[in-house]
Amino acid sequence: MKEELKGPEVEGVSVAVVQELGDDNVIVYNVYIINEKEEELEQVLVTSKGYATLKKGTSQVGETEQKVETTTLRKLLGSIEAKSAKKVEPIMEDVLTLNNEYWVSFFVGTTMYDKKFIFLSETVKEENFVNIPILNKKGVLVG
Template sequence: MIKDLPQNVVKDIGIAVALESETPESKIWYVYLINKKDVPLETVLITSKGYGEKNGEQVKTSILRHAFPLIPAQSFKLIEPIDEATFGLSNEYWLSFYIGTDIFDKKFIFLPESIVDGNFIKLPLVNKPGVMIL
């Protein structure tokens, strides 16, 4: 029964969109997984997709899948570049990983227009400006 399954809550792990570099013509953005835990994450799987409405029409991006065998404790991992044109969509990252024999998963969703200067922080471990969901 589902009530018998353990409640494996994801804590101290975030997905962040970081401003990598900026010129007068363009900005370069990357998405990172940030592991603030004191233990490594094993068999990490991440899917990403964008969806929403743009110019009165429903829009969906391709689903991208990423796999990493190990993310060390107190570290970060580059997931993918992200196009600024998708910031008007919901950008979803679904994370699954193991700690020992326990499996964890969590969905992180950057809502439309949430990746803006007013929401920037200095991202932990990455030390770049950006927006993070814990």
């Protein structure tokens, strides 16, 4: 790729999946954008989807595979203040078995940034939880 086509590197912004107590004390998973920058993120747009290639079994021709993909969702979050976080969406527990991709685009001043954050299948588990900055909650962080 030509160097002039590459955008500026994204630093200080990450995506987290956090386990929280929802209504009726039921465990839910929520996705957050974490802004650890000193600047506000403006016009934040998030595109999300889940995908995987699953082995179905073997046949006379060999192993068969099935591609699974969720609907692509787009959400305009507006601005995220410096040193804060904003909830993107709840995520269903059964979708955590897929790779979950979040493509985040935003402006800082007049400069546009974008980055793809991927939670690989089966990584959102309690043994992988860390303390999420800004939120001070446990979850999985991709930065």
